[in-house]
Amino acid sequence: MDLRSCKKILVKGLQLGFALSLVAGVVPMKAAAQDAEPGDAALGKMYYTGEKQFASGAPPCISCHNAGVGTFGGGILGPDLTNVYADDSKNPLLNAAWINAGSPVMAPVFSNRNVTDEEVSHLRAFFAEQANVEAKPAPTGIFTIVGIGGFVGILIIFNIIWSGRYRNRNRGTAHDALWRNYGGKGGR
Amino acid sequence: MDLRAQLSMSFHMDKCIGCHTCSVSCKNVWTSRRGAEYMWWNNVETKPGAGYPLTWEDQERYRGGWEVSGGNLRLKLLKGPGKIRTLANIFFQPNLPTIDDYYEPFTYDYQHLFNAPAGDDQPVARPKSLITGDFMEKIIMGPNWDDDMGGSPLYAANDPNLKGLSESQKEMLTKFHKLFFFYLPRICNHCLNPACVASCPSGAIYKRGEDGIVLIDQDTCRAWRFCVSACPYKKPYYNWANGKSEKCIFCYPRTETGQPNACAHACTGRIRFVGVLFYDADRIEDVAKTPDERLVDAMRDIILDPNDPRVIEEARKQGIDDNWLVAAQNSPAYNLFKKWRIALPNHPEFRTVPMNFYIPPLSPVLHSAKADNGGLFDSESVEFFNSIDKMRVPVRYLANLLSAGNEQLVIESLKKQMAVRLWVRQQRVGDVGDSAAKAALSSVGLTPEEAFEIYKLVSLATFQERFVIPETHREAQTTVDPRTMYEKRGTVGFGNKRQELVSRQW
The missing domain is CATH 3.30.70.20 (Alpha-Beta Plaits)
Structure with a gap:
């Protein structure tokens, strides 16, 4: 593959990504504001980010889910929760019983460390508020760029530290060593 | 044990x-x-x-x-x-x-010898690399x-x-x-x-x-x-x-069926012997840690005497077949390494406890001249072994190669070989003198019977005496079902493992 076709693919990819982010930005605007929740949204956010731990020690939501909070967003193992409150099919699942036992992925984690109804009510308030905010996809692109940059950086560092490692290996082949002992110039 | x-x-x-x-x-x-x-x-x-x-x-x-x-x-x-x-x-x-x-x-471009266009010169087969396939300027x-x-x-x-x-x-x-x-x-x-x-x-x-x-x-x-x-x-x-x-792989497909290894089978000089040894796996680490000068002796210790009733009992307990026991009792490897102590391991100082053994060479002593005149061999000497120290290959060199630097072990092996030669020469030619031959034997601790056995094994041994390899009774073991042996051919070994083989139940 020559450089030009690489560039073409790269440009196509960027265009596609831009279009997707536009669509993702427009969709949540349709979400209607929901009824007020009894919980405290600020407390819910703290539970979500892990700033405040669940009483049972269960992991915070952000470890697996994104909800448009924080520079790097959340994990990408679970689905995006930004619009979970506005989504009528998902909204009923936001309760302690389902979180603790309902999902095959979450149940093994949360069945041992249950979240309580009260904690979930704060989370519901947080998600209700979050549904009004413009959704922002998890910026995995930054991870990729930082990752590639770091990898290249490490390669450069290795190259400097171990420069000439192969050439310096035992000062050449065994044949070269024999010739050195013999007083000659080399095997070739 | x-x-x-x-x-x-x-x-x-x-x-x-x-x-x-x-x-x-x-x-x-x-x-x-x-x-x-x-x-x-x-x-x-x-x-x-x-x-x-x-x-x-x-x-x-x-x-x-x-x-x-x-x-x-x-x-x-x-x-x-x-x-x-x-x-x-x-x-x-x-x-x-x-x-x-x-x-x-490398190989050579032999086809060129047949296909070369007619010319003034004889065609030659140029060397060709077996890695790159290119012609090589110089080997x-x-x-x-x-x-x-x-x-x-x-x-x-x-x-x-x-x-x-x-x-x-x-x-x-x-x-x-x-x-x-x-x-x-x-x-x-x-x-x-x-x-x-x-x-x-x-x-x-x-x-x-x-x-x-x-x-x-x-x-x-x-x-x-x-x-x-x-x-x-x-x-x-x-x-x-x-x-x-x-x-x-020690030609295991051959040894398992009682045939000698390809290298040993083909040997024109008949220099190779293959046999069974019993060893005590509990003591391997101690043997490998032994200081250089006692290393070979420790290796001889770990090899067990297959005629010892306790060893036989232990072997049966480990499920070793009778044909293996009989082979171990007739093993040339055991006799050469442990019983007669004339074979030595190659570089035991690497401490891997190697299990192939070498009988050191008795190099020729051809230069017959008085030793004090700078010659190697004094033909008028009456000492049996005077030429061992004058051998062309120094004992020190053989000791570095075969006994981790312990010269005594090499000298013991060389003297025994020499004594056997003197004794057999006395039997065949009769010019050594009976008492001299016997004295040579007894000075290295060999009996005439042992000397004859050594002579027989290293000089006259038949195929069955050089290669005492018992068959492995694969059919009695459960790892490979002989009925499916041919189905497996070409599907395991060099190459990818086929999925159906992994899941198949024998």
């Missing part, structure tokens, strides 16, 4: 003529494949010489084998605690031999490059075994009347304490309990090549075509 059986090969170096028939048979049977062209599972080296790969005995360069450090055994290659050095070197091993340390395998290395160059100042003079020799002893390299060299045939030693097994990060190498053969599992091997570096004898090789390491 944890009794195991071991197949062991012994080599009578006096009889090796360096014809390489063993190497070629091995190559034809096992390594005539793509990626394996440079491998010689069996090779024959001229000693003194640099060997194959070049200077393999120089562990300062290759760092193979074990060393004792703070009372513990550790691989020389992996100096340092735990697995840190393995990890640090996993993508680049500074001590790995390169293809230049072996040689670039600069081969697997026996310093063959018959026992006096070469480039190769022989760099032999690591010359360490500790005096200047006058080193004259065997330079002075014509002292010049001598001999041949060292080498296969994998199938060690009791194999460094290759210990070094493998994938755990792909194993030593079989039933016959002691060390094998590389071709499905588990991940080509880290630590075995190549760690083996002090440089007998595992990396196959660049299929990305796996390979080594001598």
Whole structure:
């Protein structure tokens, strides 16, 4: 593959990504504001980010889910929760019983460390508020760029530290060593 | 006691003529494949010489084998605690031999001899690399490059075994009347304490309990090549075509059916003996830690006497078949190494407890002149063994090669061989004198019966006496169902493991 076709693919990819982010930005605007929740949204956010731990020690939501909070967003193992409150099919699942036992992925984690109804009510308030905010996809692109940059950086560092490692290996082949002992110039 | 059986090969170096028939048979049977062209599972080296790969005995360069450090055994290659050095070197091993340390395998463009257009000159077959397929300007290395160059100042003079020799002893390299060299045939030693097994990060190498053969599992091997570096004898090789390491398999498909190995079977000089040894696996570590001067004695200790009733009982308890017991009792390896103490291991100081043994060569004493006039041999001397010290190959050199520097063991072996020769000469020719021959025997602690047995084994032995290899009763074991043996052919071994085989139930 020559450089030009690489560039073409790269440009196509960027265009596609831009279009997707536009669509993702427009969709949540349709979400209607929901009824007020009894919980405290600020407390819910703290539970979500892990700033405040669940009483049972269960992991915070952000470890697996994104909800448009924080520079790097959340994990990408679970689905995006930004619009979970506005989504009528998902909204009923936001309760302690389902979180603790309902999902095959979450149940093994949360069945041992249950979240309580009260904690979930704060989370519901947080998600209700979050549904009004413009959704922002998890910026995995930054991870990729930082990752590639770091990898290249490490390669450069290795190259400097171990420069000439192969050439310096035992000062050449065994044949070269024999010739050195013999007083000659080399095997070739 | 944890009794195991071991197949062991012994080599009578006096009889090796360096014809390489063993190497070629091995190559034809096992390594005539793509990626394996440079491998010689069996090779024959001229000693003194640099060997194959070049200077393999120089562990300062290759760092193979074990060393004792703070009372513990550790691989020389992996100096340092735990697995840190393995990890640090996993993508680049500074001590790995390169293809230049072996040689670039080549063939010749023979077709050109037939297809060349008519011209003024005779067509020639140019050398062609078996790796790149390109013509080679010049062949600069081969697997026996310093063959018959026992006096070469480039190769022989760099032999690591010359360490500790005096200047006058080193004259065997330079002075014509002292010049001598001999041949060292080498296969994998199938060690009791194999460094290759210990070094493998994938755990792909194993030593079989039933016959002691060390094998590389071709499905588990991940080509880290630590075995190549760690083996002090440089007998595992990396196959660049299929990305796996390979080594001598002691021809197990042949030995399992009671046939001798391809190399041993083909040997024109009949220098090789194959037999069974019983050893005590509980004591391997202690033996490998023994100081250099007692190392060979410790190795002799770990080999068990197959005629001892307690050993027989233990062997039966371990499920060893009767035919293996009988083979162990008639084993040439046991007789040569332990009973008669004339065979010695190759470089025991690498501490892998190698299980192939060599009878050191009695080099000729041709230069008959008074010793005080600078000659090697005084024909008027009445001492039986006066010529041992005057031998062309210094005892020191043989001790460096075969007994971790212990000269007494080499002298014992040489004197016994000499005594047997004197005694048999007295029987056949009668010019030694009966009392002199008997005195020679008794001075090395041999009875006439033993002397006759040694003579019979090393000089007259038949095929069945040289190769006492019991059949392995595979049909009685559950690992392979003989009914499906042929279905497996071509589906396991070199190449990908087929999924249906993994899930199939035998």
